[in-house]
Amino acid sequence: MGKILTIANQKGGVGKTTTSVNLGACLAYIGKKVLLVDIDPQGNATSGVGIEKGDVHQCIYDVLVDDADVKEIIKTTAVENLDSIPATIQLAGAEIELVPTISREVRLKRSLEAVKDDYDYIIIDCPPSLGLLTINALTASDAVLIPVQCEYYALEGLSQLLNTVRLVQKHLNHDLMIEGVLLTMLDARTNLGIQVIEEVKKYFQDKVYQTIIPRNVRLSEAPSHGEPIIIYDPKSRGAEVYLDLAKEVVTSG
Numbered sequence: 001m002g003k004i005l006t007i008a009n010q011k012g013g014v015g016k017t018t019t020s021v022n023l024g025a026c027l028a029y030i031g032k033k034v035l036l037v038d039i040d041p042q043g044n045a046t047s048g049v050g051i052e053k054g055d056v057h058q059c060i061y062d063v064l065v066d067d068a069d070v071k072e073i074i075k076t077t078a079v080e081n082l083d084s085i086p087a088t089i090q091l092a093g094a095e096i097e098l099v100p101t102i103s104r105e106v107r108l109k110r111s112l113e114a115v116k117d118d119y120d121y122i123i124i125d126c127p128p129s130l131g132l133l134t135i136n137a138l139t140a141s142d143a144v145l146i147p148v149q150c151e152y153y154a155l156e157g158l159s160q161l162l163n164t165v166r167l168v169q170k171h172l173n174h175d176l177m178i179e180g181v182l183l184t185m186l187d188a189r190t191n192l193g194i195q196v197i198e199e200v201k202k203y204f205q206d207k208v209y210q211t212i213i214p215r216n217v218r219l220s221e222a223p224s225h226g227e228p229i230i231i232y233d234p235k236s237r238g239a240e241v242y243l244d245l246a247k248e249v250v251t252s253g
């Protein structure tokens with residue numbers, strides 16, 4: 001049975017989408033069957049794997065709000081073993097439209113149950129908020145992976161996120177685990193990065209992945225080509241580290 005992993009942090013620009021796309025593609029590259037689920041109305045994980053939003057007629061919105069069949073929305077990607085459930089800007093309405101609906105927090109969980117056995121990993125890319133979409137992701141998941149950017153105030157806001165995780169554990173998903181904390185966008189030329197690593201390790205201890213993602217220009221270029229780094233530039237440092245992360249995720253169980 002597949003493992004469902006949510007990539008969450010309500011801060012924008014910390015590397016959620018980059019991690020979702022590239023961890024997903026690297027897991028696929030090492031032979032795992034992967035489904036990447038985009039639940040951010042921005043749809044960056046959708047375009048990041050080469051899906052043109054103009055070609056998307058039904059997206060995760062239709063699954064969450066209109067009970068569409070999840071299997072009919074799954075798209076294959078250019079990466080072998082990697083499928084995707086796209087999101088479009090239409091999803092922006094879901095956060096409000098779901099409020100008055102029955103079992104609004106468990107809709108994603110219920111719809112993914114139909115495909116959970118088809119994949120080794122299902123990776124969910126969250127929007128930068130702790131609203132209903134992120135709650136749906138946490139409720140559907142076995143574990144949450146938290147990207148933390150190596151910058152000033154790295155830990156700021158994390159207590160809110162951890163509080164949300166605890167609330168979901170208490171009321172909606174007792175089995176939700178913290179998979180790990182991923183340090184991202186490290187600039188190895190500055191002392192600040194090293195300080196942040198120490199600070200985050202002190203707080204999260206052995207939950208911090210050994211793999212640390214450095215700043216890498218190729219990683220920031222890849223999305224505009226609609227390609228995960230392992231396709232765009234497999235020899236880059238970015239490809240290397242996300243492959244390391246994929247192996248770490250697999251060995252951690």
Ligand code: ADP
Pocket residue numbers: 011012013014015016017018019044128184185186213214215216217219220221223
């Ligand atoms: P989020 O999904 O949390 O908002 P993104 O993954 O979209 O964050 O990353 C924010 C921006 O930083 C994007 O432009 C992305 O291409 C860039 N980026 C992310 N990780 C790296 C990295 N390791 N090196 C360089 N640029 C990065």
Ligand code: MG
Pocket residue numbers: 016017018040044126127
């Ligand atoms: Mg994003």
